[in-house]
Amino acid sequence: MKTLEELERIRKETLEKINLRKDRSGVRIAVGMATCGIAAGARQVMMAILDELAKRNVTNVLVTETGCIGMCKLEPIVDVYMPGQEKVTYVKVDEKKARQIVVEHVINGHPIREWTIENYE
Amino acid sequence: MLYRSHVMVCGGTGCTSSGSDEVAERFIEEIKKAGLDKEILVVRTGCFGLCELGPVVVVYPEGVFYSRVKPEYVPEIVEEHLLKGRPVRKYIYGESLEEKAIKPLEETPFFRKQRRIALRNCGVINPEDIREAIAFDGYKALAKVLTEMTPEQVIEEVKKSGLRGRGGGGFPTGVKWEFAYKQKETPKYVVCNADEGDPGAFMDRSILEGDPHSVLEAMAIAGYAIGANHGYIYVRAEYPLAVKRLKIAIQQAREYGLLGKDIFGTGFDFDIEIRLGAGAFVCGEETALLNSIMGKRGEPRPRPPFPAVKGVWGKPTIINNVETFANIPPIILNGGEWFASIGTEKSKGTKVFALTGKVNNTGLIEVPMGTTLREIIYEIGGGIPGGKKFKAVQIGGPSGGCIPAELLDTPIDYDSLTSAGAMMGSGGLVVMDEDTCMVNVAKFFLEFTVDESCGKCAPCRIGTKRMLELLDKITSGKGEEGDIEKLEELAKTIKATALCGLGQTAPNPVLSTLRYFRHEYEAHIKEKRCPAGVCTALLSFVIDPEKCKACGICAKNCPVGAIFGKPKTPYVIDQEKCIKCGTCIDKCPFGAIYKK
Numbered sequence A: 001m002k003t004l005e006e007l008e009r010i011r012k013e014t015l016e017k018i019n020l021r022k023d024r025s026g027v028r029i030a031v032g033m034a035t036c037g038i039a040a041g042a043r044q045v046m047m048a049i050l051d052e053l054a055k056r057n058v059t060n061v062l063v064t065e066t067g068c069i070g071m072c073k074l075e076p077i078v079d080v081y082m083p084g085q086e087k088v089t090y091v092k093v094d095e096k097k098a099r100q101i102v103v104e105h106v107i108n109g110h111p112i113r114e115w116t117i118e119n120y121e
Numbered sequence B: 001m002l003y004r005s006h007v008m009v010c011g012g013t014g015c016t017s018s019g020s021d022e023v024a025e026r027f028i029e030e031i032k033k034a035g036l037d038k039e040i041l042v043v044r045t046g047c048f049g050l051c052e053l054g055p056v057v058v059v060y061p062e063g064v065f066y067s068r069v070k071p072e073y074v075p076e077i078v079e080e081h082l083l084k085g086r087p088v089r090k091y092i093y094g095e096s097l098e099e100k101a102i103k104p105l106e107e108t109p110f111f112r113k114q115r116r117i118a119l120r121n122c123g124v125i126n127p128e129d130i131r132e133a134i135a136f137d138g139y140k141a142l143a144k145v146l147t148e149m150t151p152e153q154v155i156e157e158v159k160k161s162g163l164r165g166r167g168g169g170g171f172p173t174g175v176k177w178e179f180a181y182k183q184k185e186t187p188k189y190v191v192c193n194a195d196e197g198d199p200g201a202f203m204d205r206s207i208l209e210g211d212p213h214s215v216l217e218a219m220a221i222a223g224y225a226i227g228a229n230h231g232y233i234y235v236r237a238e239y240p241l242a243v244k245r246l247k248i249a250i251q252q253a254r255e256y257g258l259l260g261k262d263i264f265g266t267g268f269d270f271d272i273e274i275r276l277g278a279g280a281f282v283c284g285e286e287t288a289l290l291n292s293i294m295g296k297r298g299e300p301r302p303r304p305p306f307p308a309v310k311g312v313w314g315k316p317t318i319i320n321n322v323e324t325f326a327n328i329p330p331i332i333l334n335g336g337e338w339f340a341s342i343g344t345e346k347s348k349g350t351k352v353f354a355l356t357g358k359v360n361n362t363g364l365i366e367v368p369m370g371t372t373l374r375e376i377i378y379e380i381g382g383g384i385p386g387g388k389k390f391k392a393v394q395i396g397g398p399s400g401g402c403i404p405a406e407l408l409d410t411p412i413d414y415d416s417l418t419s420a421g422a423m424m425g426s427g428g429l430v431v432m433d434e435d436t437c438m439v440n441v442a443k444f445f446l447e448f449t450v451d452e453s454c455g456k457c458a459p460c461r462i463g464t465k466r467m468l469e470l471l472d473k474i475t476s477g478k479g480e481e482g483d484i485e486k487l488e489e490l491a492k493t494i495k496a497t498a499l500c501g502l503g504q505t506a507p508n509p510v511l512s513t514l515r516y517f518r519h520e521y522e523a524h525i526k527e528k529r530c531p532a533g534v535c536t537a538l539l540s541f542v543i544d545p546e547k548c549k550a551c552g553i554c555a556k557n558c559p560v561g562a563i564f565g566k567p568k569t570p571y572v573i574d575q576e577k578c579i580k581c582g583t584c585i586d587k588c589p590f591g592a593i594y595k596k
Ligand SMILES: Cc1cc2nc3c(=O)[nH]c(=O)nc-3n(C[C@H](O)[C@H](O)[C@H](O)COP(=O)(O)O)c2cc1C
Pocket: B164, B165, B166, B167, B168, B169, B170, B171, B173, B193, B194, B195, B196, B197, B198, B281, B282, B283, B284, B285, B286, B287, B319, B320, B321, B322, B324, B325, B426, B500, B501, B502, B503
């Protein structure tokens, strides 16, 4: 190791990957992954979210899976928890929507209201 | 790629022996089968501290704690928890289960009162991956020291922290470093004492297995502070996993240029070698350890000269314990004052203990100095199993002593423990309940020191042997008036005249049990009675005529034919012939035989 910058780079790079073991204060995204969710494509949604986060170097977001909340026909369901804000529940999410949720809501802080459960007709 | 979930499978010695390797393999296999291997990472860690409950598995980000995981549970955990997000309650550690929720690991009673500084990364990182250590600030303190601080400033910071040696002696670390720094002779050396010889202790082993880089980093910092370029880690060969992880860690640190020449381009060189010890207790004593490193017999020598003046190869050397070193990087990063704000007036920081014996949660814990024994035993430890009464806690190992129930509110710090007749020692805490005979406990520790005495000085070699003979005599029912006084006299003489710490402290277990449990010694001697019902020679085995069904099974199984009877009348044991082996108790189908 010749420089401090190099150490700092390795630290940051690796921290992104393992920070979820220590830091519980950031944003949390939960994808419904019961049988219903998986059948509706929740797996691809989850992968899209992970991929989008990685692409944009977002580190303080935890992606978890959650169980069935009893609205199977609205799956895939994605909950976004931002610190200090009410949870926002998106329904019928697909890969494309998932990527946009990451960008608009998680990164830019603007929930996409028309996809949330309240606005589902 | 980011992994959304990490499955941490404990790879400490405790869990490895309860089968965690297989559990980890099974996780990898099942995760792959479920197609989750791009989302979920399996990590082998160091000890979490709850080895009793091993194999231990923690799933992040939730921090769900699975205990006693068998390989056959794994498919269900993968399917339900990892795939569908429903933690499998029946395999989860009971204390973290609530009616509707599952508490993360850190919020369980076992962890809540702890404060992890030396153990900060144990169970959190993969110890065989230097990048994970770096992610949680590994080598950042070394970088800071080399680029921003002078050796004097480093020593000043360590002095300010109030850190005292965790290997037993409790000597202020900063003062020790300063002493070595002032020596003119070169080269100088840094030695890490990882001999850890106390029976039942595994604090140092767990640090080496769980976070070896913290020790390497601290040794390099120490080297910079005193002006040394070479370090030795003296570790017992009985710690194969620790040795393996150390070797990997040293290798990786060299590859990353964090050990070796010109670290961070500052011109500072430092490298570390491992020296294996054969596991003699006395080799943990610093002068014996020095001899052993140099390939001589592991025997102590008188001090002065202190190692700081004449150590390895006759050159100035500092010797510090593993846990002492593990505290150094956080002290450098957060400042000496931060560390000094934790703990008590005279004992700063935290201490790691191996909590064992008659307590519900046995394991490895780290608490701030000043925590009381009651908090440790009843809150973290979860109390005494089986509704038994607490009797005493042994602290400090073979050099320490027993603390009785009246003193349970003693805060853990160097001075309080010493004035209670025990000592901080290296961190063994053995809890004893009402079924423990205190004379027997003293005998156990003395047997250990008699075995481990190197024999170089007479008080230790002969004196401890004489003391043990007296204890043998007392526990076998042959004690006489005056034996206690003889024990006390021997103890005083040995303490005053033995060559090294081993002998000087060997009488402590006897003295402290005499101080608080003299009545038990007296009961053995005067009434030929062991109040706890442990010393077999003082017990008789009797058959309760009410319960005896005269089946004759006991008589058939008695190896010496000491039991007689006829059909329909209760059997009796001939006390003259009985050898108190206990076979009859085990064999009696009616529980009619007891000891008294
Ligand atoms: C008999 C005996 C055994 C010892 N065993 C150990 C040991 O296993 N580990 C240890 O760190 N210190 C042990 N010590 C203490 C060392 O002599 C020395 O004080 C210590 O390593 C200094 O490091 P510290 O100041 O960081 O505690 C032992 C001392 C004696 C007298």
